[in-house]
Amino acid sequence: MKILIVEDEAGIATFLKQGLEEEGYVIIVASNGQDGLDQAIAQKPDLILLDWMLPKLSGLEVCLSFRKENTTTPIIFLTAKDTVQETIEGLKAGANDYIKKPFSFEELLERIKIHFRKQNEKDVVELKELKFIQSKHQVFLEDQEVVLTQREYELLLYLVKNKGTVCTRNQIIEDVWDIHFEYDTGVIDVFMNAIRRKLNSIKEVDYIKTIRGVGYIANE
Structure with a gap:
């Protein structure tokens, strides 16, 4: 399974990439919103981990634009934004899940597995x-x-x-x-x-x- 990480903080991106590769996932990393959107469309990942605060395009803009092309690939926001209104805004933009930074890698891993199980349900x-x-x-x-x-x-x-x-x-x-x-x-x-x-x-x-x-x- 292929996961796209869109994260501008190099330390977090590296941590996620190493941890998820150890779990057997193929990882693509983008460090800004525009590159993330381009990679999401071109690479067709099975799941996207998306930061909200990104250069060039915000995570919200990436999500909205990507959903015009693809309505099924799961998107999980990883962000420090955690007000109810911001959560609602992210979900309305097309996100499937929302995890607040700092987060537990084990929790993130379980969330990812849940979304992949849902994808594998009988269509x-x-x-x-x-x-x-x-x-x-x-x-x-x-x-x-x-x-x-x-x-x-x-x-x-x-x-x-x-x-x-x-x-x-x-x-x-x-x-x-x-x-x-x-x-x-x-x-x-x-x-x-x-x-x-x-x-x-x-x-x-x-x-x-x-x-x-x-x-x-x-x-x-």
């Missing part, structure tokens, strides 16, 4: 005539694309991945919405109605069954 998920291509964020019904919003896509994919199992509304709110406090789960029904309308506009199907008072189940 195509199917339920009867319904097919998800996760790397392209697309879903098809009988080879016709179903245009879903981000939340609709995540909800339907979650149910399909858990096919044959009743998913309670509370589980869905926690796992799909990532909300871990009391919340009106009725919003799920609104999204499910929208999903069903879109599926039925292509073909009358009944893949998702409502379990009244409980939640939903994808029929196998």
Whole structure:
């Protein structure tokens, strides 16, 4: 696996390069934002470790520009910036993860492994005539694309991945919405109605069954 390190502090770049090469990774190093962006596009790394404060182009600018070319390669910000707003800004720019300097190399290594495991997950998920291509964020019904919003896509994919199992509304709110406090789960029904309308506009199907008072189940 190939990792691109975009870091202008030579000591940190060398430390990361040596440590990750010992773990068997192929390492490319760029010392400024413009070189980092060029290397990211040309070298097609499997993962990018990106500093925020960089000469020529900031890490944020690199992330935004790279995401116009590539939406799937994981990007981990390594930065001293740690306010909530800055974290949100980085994630909105397309970063997948965010580690504050100074950091533990062991933690970074585990984060990298997690992202590589996610990449290696089965890309195509199917339920009867319904097919998800996760790397392209697309879903098809009988080879016709179903245009879903981000939340609709995540909800339907979650149910399909858990096919044959009743998913309670509370589980869905926690796992799909990532909300871990009391919340009106009725919003799920609104999204499910929208999903069903879109599926039925292509073909009358009944893949998702409502379990009244409980939640939903994808029929196998």
